[in-house]
Amino acid sequence: MSIIVDQVARRFGDVTALHPTSLEIRQGELVGLLGPSGSGKTTLLRIIAGLEHPTAGRILFGDRDMTAVHVRHRQIGFVFQHYALFRHMTVFENIAFGLRVQPRAQRLSSQAIAERVNGLLDTIQLSPLAKRLPAQLSGGQQQRVALARALAVEPKVLLMDEPFGALDTQVRVEMRRWLRALHDKLKFTCVFVTHDQEEALELSDRVAVMSHGRIEQIDTPTALYQAPSNTFVFNFLGESNLFKGQLADGLLTCGEAYLPAQSTTVQIRPYDLGLDRQPDASHTYLPVDIHDVVSLGAHVRVELHAPWLERPWHALLPHHIAEQQRFTRGERVFATPHHLFSFPM
Ligand SMILES: Nc1ncnc2c1ncn2[C@@H]1O[C@H](COP(=O)(O)OP(=O)(O)OP(=O)(O)O)[C@@H](O)[C@H]1O
Numbered sequence: 001m002s003i004i005v006d007q008v009a010r011r012f013g014d015v016t017a018l019h020p021t022s023l024e025i026r027q028g029e030l031v032g033l034l035g036p037s038g039s040g041k042t043t044l045l046r047i048i049a050g051l052e053h054p055t056a057g058r059i060l061f062g063d064r065d066m067t068a069v070h071v072r073h074r075q076i077g078f079v080f081q082h083y084a085l086f087r088h089m090t091v092f093e094n095i096a097f098g099l100r101v102q103p104r105a106q107r108l109s110s111q112a113i114a115e116r117v118n119g120l121l122d123t124i125q126l127s128p129l130a131k132r133l134p135a136q137l138s139g140g141q142q143q144r145v146a147l148a149r150a151l152a153v154e155p156k157v158l159l160m161d162e163p164f165g166a167l168d169t170q171v172r173v174e175m176r177r178w179l180r181a182l183h184d185k186l187k188f189t190c191v192f193v194t195h196d197q198e199e200a201l202e203l204s205d206r207v208a209v210m211s212h213g214r215i216e217q218i219d220t221p222t223a224l225y226q227a228p229s230n231t232f233v234f235n236f237l238g239e240s241n242l243f244k245g246q247l248a249d250g251l252l253t254c255g256e257a258y259l260p261a262q263s264t265t266v267q268i269r270p271y272d273l274g275l276d277r278q279p280d281a282s283h284t285y286l287p288v289d290i291h292d293v294v295s296l297g298a299h300v301r302v303e304l305h306a307p308w309l310e311r312p313w314h315a316l317l318p319h320h321i322a323e324q325q326r327f328t329r330g331e332r333v334f335a336t337p338h339h340l341f342s343f344p345m
Pocket residue numbers: 012015016017035036037038039040041042043044195
């Protein structure tokens with residue numbers, strides 16, 4: 001079931017939570033809504049769900065206008081940050097719940113319910129724990145049960161609000177790989193909210209980056225990284241080093257430093273910065289002093305200072321490169337950007 005958000009807006013009194021926004025989510029697509037706190041992610045998700053009414057615009061599922069359809073009749077599965085399982089029910093009964101409360105005419109037989117629940121228990125790899133109560137499960141296991149419960153009624157659309165927000169980092173990472181694999185298998189249409197860049201990029205087919213009630217860009221994770229459409233998206237997706245200067249004849253200069261550029265401000269990702277003991281033979285001259293070298297597991301983070309820099313730069317070097325180069329504090333080196341970004345200011 002595809003979802004069409006057509007010029008949807010939402011105001012709360014004087015606050016515009018969502019400016020007129022349009023978006024099309026394809027059938028079977030997994031779309032992440034990513035943005036800082038207050039950017040309108042939850043408002044958009046709640047409007048798609050029917051938990052909130054838009055001030056303007058329409059929501060369509062396929063070609064059916066759902067704007068006036070009650071949440072109960074939208075055939076949506078929900079997963080929230082706090083799993084909110086029924087504490088007095090076993091895992092099995094939690095998953096079966098939505099099927100047992102369906103109107104009699106639509107309700108499956110007990111045997112068909114058991115088959116579906118057992119199938120889901122198998123999918124979420126929790127069959128041996130079917131008889132346990134939620135309190136006897138880990139956070140990650142509880143969230144898998146919450147997901148199975150949402151999927152049991154075979155919803156047309158699955159909506160998730162910070163589904164892994166309450167879990168610790170390692171479990172979060174495992175959960176998103178698991179959810180990605182589950183989605184590849186079951187292909188439900190899914191929209192989820194997160195403020196975690198890594199989570200959005202790893203899990204989504206496309207990510208909508210939001211700010212101040214607008215979608216700044218919606219694209220595949222790769223396209224967002226390679227071609228961010230503005231400074232907000234670029235900065236929100238990761239750290240960067242800033243170089244500001246005077247532009248003349250395709251050369252951007254600040255103090256003794258210069259590099260070829262087309263605008264007066266360029267930004268460089270830490271992993272796009274190489275360091276050498278000799279200056280580059282081309283038109284780049286970026287002398288910097290090593291201020292700190294910190295090992296971060298697979299990478300080494302090098303802090304760089306220079307009189308021509310407003311703020312220190314950082315380079316992120318793969319461990320084997322750092323091992324070869326063996327930079328030490330206080331050493332003078334030369335930075336070489338492998339890739340530059342520039343945005344109209
Ligand atoms: N019921 C409400 N009444 C008044 N203002 C609201 C209401 N709900 C949301 N807002 C405002 O609308 C804006 C967007 O809120 P929303 O919850 O959609 O943001 P969000 O991106 O989901 O943030 P977070 O990550 O903190 O949950 C915020 O400025 C918020 O204060």
